[in-house]
Amino acid sequence: MPEYKSKSYSHIIKIVLILIIVAVAGVYVRAKVLPGSFGEFGHYRGDAVKDEINRPLRNGTNASCLVCHPYIREMHLKGVHHTVSCEFCHGPVADHVKDGKVIARLPKKQGRDIKILCLRCHNQIIRARPKESIKMISMPQHLKEKHVRTDHICNQCHNVHAPLMWVKQARAMVGVEEDSK
Amino acid sequence: MIKSIEKEISLDRRAFIKKVLGGTIAGSLLLVIPAGAMELEHIPEQIPGMRKEIGPFITGKKFAFIVDITRCIGCGSCCVADKNEYQVPDGNYRTWVERYVIDDKDNVYVDSPNGGLDGYQKPRKDLPYPVRDTFFVPKLCNMCEHPSCVQVCPVGATFQTDDGFVLIDDKRCVGCGYCVQACPYSVRFINPKTHTADKCTWCYHRVRKGLLPACVNVCPVQARKFGDLNDHESEVYKILHQPHVVSVLKPDMGNKPSLHYVGLRREVV
Numbered sequence: 001m002p003e004y005k006s007k008s009y010s011h012i013i014k015i016v017l018i019l020i021i022v023a024v025a026g027v028y029v030r031a032k033v034l035p036g037s038f039g040e041f042g043h044y045r046g047d048a049v050k051d052e053i054n055r056p057l058r059n060g061t062n063a064s065c066l067v068c069h070p071y072i073r074e075m076h077l078k079g080v081h082h083t084v085s086c087e088f089c090h091g092p093v094a095d096h097v098k099d100g101k102v103i104a105r106l107p108k109k110q111g112r113d114i115k116i117l118c119l120r121c122h123n124q125i126i127r128a129r130p131k132e133s134i135k136m137i138s139m140p141q142h143l144k145e146k147h148v149r150t151d152h153i154c155n156q157c158h159n160v161h162a163p164l165m166w167v168k169q170a171r172a173m174v175g176v177e178e179d180s181k
Numbered sequence: 182m183i184k185s186i187e188k189e190i191s192l193d194r195r196a197f198i199k200k201v202l203g204g205t206i207a208g209s210l211l212l213v214i215p216a217g218a219m220e221l222e223h224i225p226e227q228i229p230g231m232r233k234e235i236g237p238f239i240t241g242k243k244f245a246f247i248v249d250i251t252r253c254i255g256c257g258s259c260c261v262a263d264k265n266e267y268q269v270p271d272g273n274y275r276t277w278v279e280r281y282v283i284d285d286k287d288n289v290y291v292d293s294p295n296g297g298l299d300g301y302q303k304p305r306k307d308l309p310y311p312v313r314d315t316f317f318v319p320k321l322c323n324m325c326e327h328p329s330c331v332q333v334c335p336v337g338a339t340f341q342t343d344d345g346f347v348l349i350d351d352k353r354c355v356g357c358g359y360c361v362q363a364c365p366y367s368v369r370f371i372n373p374k375t376h377t378a379d380k381c382t383w384c385y386h387r388v389r390k391g392l393l394p395a396c397v398n399v400c401p402v403q404a405r406k407f408g409d410l411n412d413h414e415s416e417v418y419k420i421l422h423q424p425h426v427v428s429v430l431k432p433d434m435g436n437k438p439s440l441h442y443v444g445l446r447r448e449v450v
Contacts, residue, residue, distance in 0.1 A: 035353075041237065044340035048350035049237060055386040058266045059395045064224045085399035088258045092265040120300030121256040121401065127304060128280065128315035129254045133402050 058094040059087050072161060079162025089117060089160075111153060115139075118154045221390055227398070228409070231391035239344040239389070243410045244439070245417045246383060246394075247427075248319050251444035252404040255280060255317035257300040259396035259405060264298060266384065266395040273370045274298075275381040276321040276396055281448055284310040289448045318449050319405065321396070322347065322368045322381035323430060323438030330360035330369060330380075339378065345439065346385050351377040365434045383407070 040046025065086040066073035076082060087093060090106040097103065109117050124136035140150040148157070159165045226232055234240065255278055263269065263276045278297030282290040282305055290308060294301075297317075304312070328347045330339050338353035339360055354377035361369040361378060372379035384394035388407075392398065397407045408417035420443060421427060428445040429438045442449070 038337070041343060042340060043337045045337070045350050045353055046237070048340070048348065048352070049342055051350070051352070052348050052382065052385050053389045057387065057390065057392070058268070059262055059387075059398065061224050061227065061392060061398055067223050081401075083401045083403070085258060085262065085401070087265065088261055088399050088401075092262075116302065119302060121254055123302060125304050126255065126301050126315065127312065128301070128317055130252060130402075133252055133254060 056094065058092040060093040062086050064093055065090075075159065075161040075165065079159070079165060081161060081163055114155050114160065115153050118158075118160075224392065226391035227393045228388065228391050228407075231389065234389070238342055241411060243345060244383070244388070245408065245410045245421065246321070246324065246397075246440045247406040247408075247417050247420055247443060248321075248440065249404045249406065249443040250316055250318050250446075250449075252402045253278070253317040253319055254402055254404070255297065255301045256401065257297040258399040258401060259319060260296055260298045262395040262399040263381070266387075269379075270373050273372065273379070275368075275379070276319065279318045279320060280305075281316050281318060281446075282308065282312055283314045283448065284308055285313050286310050287313075316446070318442075319396075320366070320368065321440065322383060323366050323436065323440040324383055325436035325438050327436050329363040329365065329434075329436060333359040333363040335359065342385075346383060347380075348382055348385060349378055349380065351375055351379075354378050365431050365436060366438075 035045050035047070037046035038044070041049070062076075062085060066076065072086075076084075076086075089109060090096075095104060096106045119137075119139065121134060122137045124138040129136060143150045143152055146157070154160075157167065221232070231239070257278055259276055260274065260278060263274075267275060269275055274296035276296075277293055278301075279291055279293045280297075280301055282292075284290070288310070290305065292305065297319075301317075304315075324345065324347055326345070328339075328341055331341050331347060334340075335357065336353050336355055338350045338355070339347065340350070341347050351372075356371055356376045356378065358371055358378070361371060364380075369378055369380045371377070384392075384396075387394055387398075393407055394405075397405045406416055406420070408415035410418050410421065412418060413422075421441060426444050427441050429441055430445075430449070
């Protein structure tokens with residue numbers, strides 16, 4: 001039997017050495033490339049949760065607006081619109097107050113825009129709205145029924161914050177019991 | 182008689198001046214004293230006990246989101262609040278409202294012009310048969326218990342937190358879009374500003390500060406509800422544990438969404 005087995009191991013040593021170098025380099029590169037908090041809670045960067053928590057608030061709540069607007073508060077909370085968000089119509093509070101200082105005025109809808117805004121919720125013609133939930137109006141029939149000009153804008157009769165406030169006051173003054181329609 | 186009237190007037194005058202002075206002083210003080218509208222201590226906690234949670238995750242709470250499509254009026258307040266909260270670029274929607282129209286022949290038409298951001302002002306006029314029924318379906322992240330988006334992310338940029346929220350790390354995201362394709366509910370998109378994946382987070386940052394998600398907070402008819410299922414007194418617990426028509430979207434996908442719909446209908450996909 002001839003002896004085929006080589007006595008030289010240099011080629012094996014070379015391969016093992018290369019593998020070790022690759023492994024060490026791999027571990028080093030991974031440690032360099034991955035952010036520090038990676039794998040803290042799972043297969044993701046742990047600090048990403050903190051980043052998300054620290055995202056600045058842009059919308060507050062109605063309470064954050066009404067704390068500085070007591071006159072509106074009085075009206076808004078008493079009226080049927082008390083569930084309507086201030087920021088829906090006026091924009092986010094972060095555009096108005098920053099670091100405890102008023103930085104800008106929030107827009108107020110005027111004229112035709114008010115009508116568009118009101119009809120986002122109250123337009124009967126959409127036919128998709130639950131009957132019990134809110135009052136539905138079809139335009140311009142509503143204006144005709146009330147015997148006013150058809151180019152009237154909603155806030156000429158309805159206070160936008162408490163829609164029935166002026167209506168009730170007017171009824172009390174005149175003493176007329178109108179059919180509640 | 183005249184004297185008494187004069188006295189009255191002078192009293193009134195004094196009161197008037199007092200009021201004007203008081204108002205001026207109070208007004209000028211308002212300019213000096215910082216207005217605290219955005220400081221948390223001025224905003225009452227909407228989710229009790231959240232501000233005491235200082236650990237990395239919320240403990241002892243399991244949040245669920247419920248959308249009641251029998252209440253939704255399609256006003257789009259939620260979409261407006263969401264866009265404001267996250268300054269979502271135009272044409273992308275973290276949440277949107279779909280309108281379902283069913284005609285006499287039982288054909289179903291779905292539309293969502295500008296994601297419902299401008300509300301629904303006009304009925305659909307392009308339909309051949311009379312409309313039998315219309316309803317609105319708000320859509321948002323389903324916050325799955327088994328999220329397919331997390332499974333496909335190659336860089337660990339989207340993940341599920343220990344408190345059950347699926348979030349995105351926009352510093353790690355490479356914008357490959359796998360998750361956008363993997364989501365069965367199409368809630369993900371590539372944000373054109375950051376070029377990373379983006380989606381609704383149920384306002385994790387607000388929830389951790391004890392506030393309701395922006396869309397829940399603004400909904401005027403309480404069609405969106407958010408709460409803790411471990412609290413047996415909460416509205417969401419009661420809805421899910423009492424007889425109601427409750428379902429989730431695409432249950433066969435096996436993602437087990439935490440977003441439930443009240444009054445969900447067969448036509449909704």
